[in-house]
Amino acid sequence: MSELRVLGVDACKGGWVAIELHDAAFAAAHIAPTLEVLLAGHEGLAAVGLDMPLGLADAGWRQADIAAAAALGAARSTVFRVPPRPVWLEEExxxxxxxCRAVTGQGFSRQAWALRRKLLEADAYRGRHGIHEVHPEVSFRGIGAxxxxxxxxxxxxxxxxRDLxxxxxxxxxxxLGPAGRAGPDDVLDAAAAAWSAHRIATGRAISYPDPPEESPAGDAIAIWC
Known part of the structure; x- marks a missing residue:
């Protein structure tokens, strides 16, 4: 019987860091400058949990972020609201x-804007390679009940x-070899993303919202845990 292999991926300084699980146990750590390089040579993965928004609304705020923030309660500020697609197509x-103010009535933070390059990089992978959007704080909440x-x-x-x-x-x-260059919080987030990826692969994951929101293009928009 073959191993169930999954990957949890988080953005880090200089690229992306990933934790690979085989049958729910740590197997390897990886780091790469792009998702293309990171995913190369990882055929046969049952699921990939990616800590980056996947699927953008055409207008208004994503229900995934609203639902995940509500689930986190006091830690809701760790989930930022993702503006609709037209906002990310701006250059400045x-x-x-x-x-954003024109299409939603509100602005958004520079912290969120700093993710633009990687968000657009990740957006190109939606619906491919078994990649699902996850959020580490939501995952840790699931691990720690x-x-x-x-x-x-x-x-x-x-x-x-780490204890959880x-x-x-x-x-x-x-x-962790070269992956040890990543920040400790990014490594831990990647591991939590891998935990969610294993739940996705085994059919035990839940989504925020449930059922997932559907974009006008037919994409399912949800944060999985």
Missing amino acids: YESAVRR GRPLAPKKTWQGQMQR LRKAGIEVPAE
């Missing part, structure tokens, strides 16, 4: 904010997340 933040966590960039927060992964059977080693 100022013009993007104007477009709603347990409140300290911010992910703090020592306490990182130790809490360990209890879920995902032991992330200290030595």
